[in-house]
Amino acid sequence: MSTLTTNFLTPTGREEAWRFTPLKRLKGLHDASTSLADHPSLTATQLSAGVTISTQPSVETGPSSTTDDVVVQRVRDTAKSVTVVAIAADAVITEPIILTRSSLGGAAEASRTVIRAGIHSQSTIVIENVGTGLFAEEIEIILEPGSTLRFITLQEWENDAVHLGRHHAIIGKDASFTSVVVTVGGSLVRLCPTVEYAGPGASADMYGLYFAGNGQHLEHRIHVDHNVGYAKSRVNYKGALSGDGARTVWIGDVFIRAAADGTDTYELNRNLLLTDGARADSVPNLEIETGDIVGAGHASTTGRFDDEQLFYLESRGIPEGEAKRLVIRGFFLEILSKIAIEAIEERIMDRIDVELSKVEIA
Amino acid sequence: MSTLEIKNLHVSVTTDEGAKEILRGVDLTIKSGETHAIMGPNGSGKSTLAYSIAGHPKYTVTAGTVTLDGVDVLAMSVDERAKAGLFLAMQYPVEVPGVSVSNFLRTSVTAIRGEAPKVRTWVGEVKAAMTALSMDPAFSERNVNEGFSGGEKKRHEILQMELLKPKIAILDETDSGLDVDALRIVSEGVNRIKESNDLGIMLITHYTRILRYIKPDFVHVFAAGRIVEEGGPELANKLEENGYAEYVTA
Ligand SMILES: Nc1ncnc2c1ncn2[C@@H]1O[C@H](COP(=O)(O)OP(=O)(O)O)[C@@H](O)[C@H]1O
Numbered sequence: 335m336s337t338l339t340t341n342f343l344t345p346t347g348r349e350e351a352w353r354f355t356p357l358k359r360l361k362g363l364h365d366a367s368t369s370l371a372d373h374p375s376l377t378a379t380q381l382s383a384g385v386t387i388s389t390q391p392s393v394e395t396g397p398s399s400t401t402d403d404v405v406v407q408r409v410r411d412t413a414k415s416v417t418v419v420a421i422a423a424d425a426v427i428t429e430p431i432i433l434t435r436s437s438l439g440g441a442a443e444a445s446r447t448v449i450r451a452g453i454h455s456q457s458t459i460v461i462e463n464v465g466t467g468l469f470a471e472e473i474e475i476i477l478e479p480g481s482t483l484r485f486i487t488l489q490e491w492e493n494d495a496v497h498l499g500r501h502h503a504i505i506g507k508d509a510s511f512t513s514v515v516v517t518v519g520g521s522l523v524r525l526c527p528t529v530e531y532a533g534p535g536a537s538a539d540m541y542g543l544y545f546a547g548n549g550q551h552l553e554h555r556i557h558v559d560h561n562v563g564y565a566k567s568r569v570n571y572k573g574a575l576s577g578d579g580a581r582t583v584w585i586g587d588v589f590i591r592a593a594a595d596g597t598d599t600y601e602l603n604r605n606l607l608l609t610d611g612a613r614a615d616s617v618p619n620l621e622i623e624t625g626d627i628v629g630a631g632h633a634s635t636t637g638r639f640d641d642e643q644l645f646y647l648e649s650r651g652i653p654e655g656e657a658k659r660l661v662i663r664g665f666f667l668e669i670l671s672k673i674a675i676e677a678i679e680e681r682i683m684d685r686i687d688v689e690l691s692k693v694e695i696a
Numbered sequence: 697m698s699t700l701e702i703k704n705l706h707v708s709v710t711t712d713e714g715a716k717e718i719l720r721g722v723d724l725t726i727k728s729g730e731t732h733a734i735m736g737p738n739g740s741g742k743s744t745l746a747y748s749i750a751g752h753p754k755y756t757v758t759a760g761t762v763t764l765d766g767v768d769v770l771a772m773s774v775d776e777r778a779k780a781g782l783f784l785a786m787q788y789p790v791e792v793p794g795v796s797v798s799n800f801l802r803t804s805v806t807a808i809r810g811e812a813p814k815v816r817t818w819v820g821e822v823k824a825a826m827t828a829l830s831m832d833p834a835f836s837e838r839n840v841n842e843g844f845s846g847g848e849k850k851r852h853e854i855l856q857m858e859l860l861k862p863k864i865a866i867l868d869e870t871d872s873g874l875d876v877d878a879l880r881i882v883s884e885g886v887n888r889i890k891e892s893n894d895l896g897i898m899l900i901t902h903y904t905r906i907l908r909y910i911k912p913d914f915v916h917v918f919a920a921g922r923i924v925e926e927g928g929p930e931l932a933n934k935l936e937e938n939g940y941a942e943y944v945t946a
């Protein structure tokens with residue numbers, strides 16, 4: 335049993351990884367002196383053949399990756415049990431596997447999850463976070479060779495939730511991982527969607543959508559480790575901000591190591607500022623240790639509405655407010671459509687519409 | 697019967713060096729059923745005139761008036777101008793990512809007509825209008841102007857005009873970027889809409905080519921931000937032969 339706590343560090347805010355995060359608003363979740371309750375909290379309503387969910391002791395299902403995230407280290411230390419979602423080898427599961435975060439309490443809680451997609455399996459997993467909580471988690475996602483996994487996480491929290499998380503995928507040879515991270519709720523959400531590769535021919539398509547309203551801090555820190563050759567990554571995150579103190583942070587770290595010949599990567603972040611008083615930080619970062627690659631690039635834009643688009647719509651009789659809503663919906667559609675589950679897409683768009691109706695968009 | 701009346705219109709844009717006057721006193725009256733060709737060299741301010749009437753925020757009216765049937769157009773917001781019956785087919789139609797043509801058309805028609813079109817007749821109405829312009833119905837599912845060829849963009853503009861049924865339409869270089877077949881199809885569309893709706897048209901063009909298909913009642917030569925000569929269709933023939941040289945003073 336790994337119960338005896340090593341001396342975990344408490345971030346001070348001066349660390350590069352924490353400098354954007356308002357630590358005060360974490361309600362102590364980051365603090366090494368706060369005791370975390372172990373709370374495996376994912377439940378499935380209904381499971382197709384080929385999927386199993388079990389709870390296993392941590393000692394049997396240890397971490398498959400290393401992390402320098404001190405909160406995740408504490409999650410690992412706290413969690414006595416792990417929720418393990420396993421997709422059987424060769425299983426082709428057409429219905430999405432919906433996992434709902436259940437009954438978080440008021441106290442600081444931690445949870446570890448491992449998702450394992452068997453060889454040549456095909457599946458879609460959706461994780462729905464609703465309600466409220468003070469919650470730190472790690473999800474490790476292991477894609478066996480040739481598997482295809484679509485991994486969708488929905489942060490539809492109530493607006494006082496605090497959520498720190500790491501979603502780390504290890505993508506096997508010829509496996510393909512698609513993630514869609516949607517963050518539209520929470521007081522403070524800081525997620526680290528990270529990937530590494532376990533063989534050539536592996537690919538990661540990482541999409542994200544976030545909408546920060548009044549006083550929300552939504553932070554996404556992508557990290558792609560091209561540690562093996564001939565793997566591919568695509569990152570595309572889009573965010574909109576409206577209202578006083580709406581704040582988003584997007585970090586896109588891509589490392590192409592010396593061994594990673596034949597890497598093909600591109601990352602993109604676009605932010606739409608809908609009102610004054612909102613702030614988006616966008617920091618793409620590409621480090622390349624080998625010249626022998628297929629391609630590597632990044633782009634980042636943060637701006638207001640395109641006047642020409644609005645004029646075009648308005649000149650067709652569409653009132654300004656409605657024109658803006660059309661443009662915002664259009665802006666998000668590219669990402670939203672990657673969910674490919676109509677009911678969820680509509681639910682997210684409705685939530686955004688509600689947020690939009692709260693402010694006078696500039 | 698509608699009348700668009702432009703009187704002594706002066707318009708500036710803001711540049712790094714301050715305000716720059718582009719329109720320097722434009723007078724023009726267009727009535728239902730009339731086609732006015734506005735011809736002039738590049739940079740003479742034709743698009744500025746078109747955008748100013750439609751209410752583009754980039755342009756500041758510093759003097760003059762624009763009225764539609766006596767009502768002050770300049771006091772209206774952009775969408776109100778469209779609802780009042782003005783339509784601008786743009787020289788460079790704008791891409792709107794993620795907004796499908798069908799959604800755009802339905803939203804626009806709903807706004808202009810004041811009620812949503814009946815689902816049962818709407819699909820047929822759009823299809824018929826598209827067919828008349830030789831547009832593939834699959835266009836409806838594409839995003840507004842995204843990846844459209846030059847000719848497709850112009851057809852899409854005329855399609856909107858057909859569905860929105862304006863009183864006065866401004867066509868800004870609708871002929872540019874069209875091959876002969878597309879020019880014929882688009883021109884026939886304009887003529888058809890004019891016939892059925894008694895449309896008044898301001899036809900902005902650099903070349904006389906489109907005037908073979910859309911016959912103007914009046915031709916106005918535009919240079920350096922104002923109308924410098926006016927006449928009937930014969931003026932276009934003169935421009936065809938001599939160009940704009942005599943109107944452009946160094
Ligand atoms: N935003 C702007 N800033 C500076 N100059 C402008 C701006 N918009 C238009 N102009 C200038 O105004 C003049 C008229 O432009 P435009 O109306 O597009 O002419 P046309 O349509 O006749 O070719 C041109 O000299 C153009 O460079």
Ligand SMILES: [Mg+2]
Nearest residue numbers: 742743787869
């Ligand atoms: Mg022009």
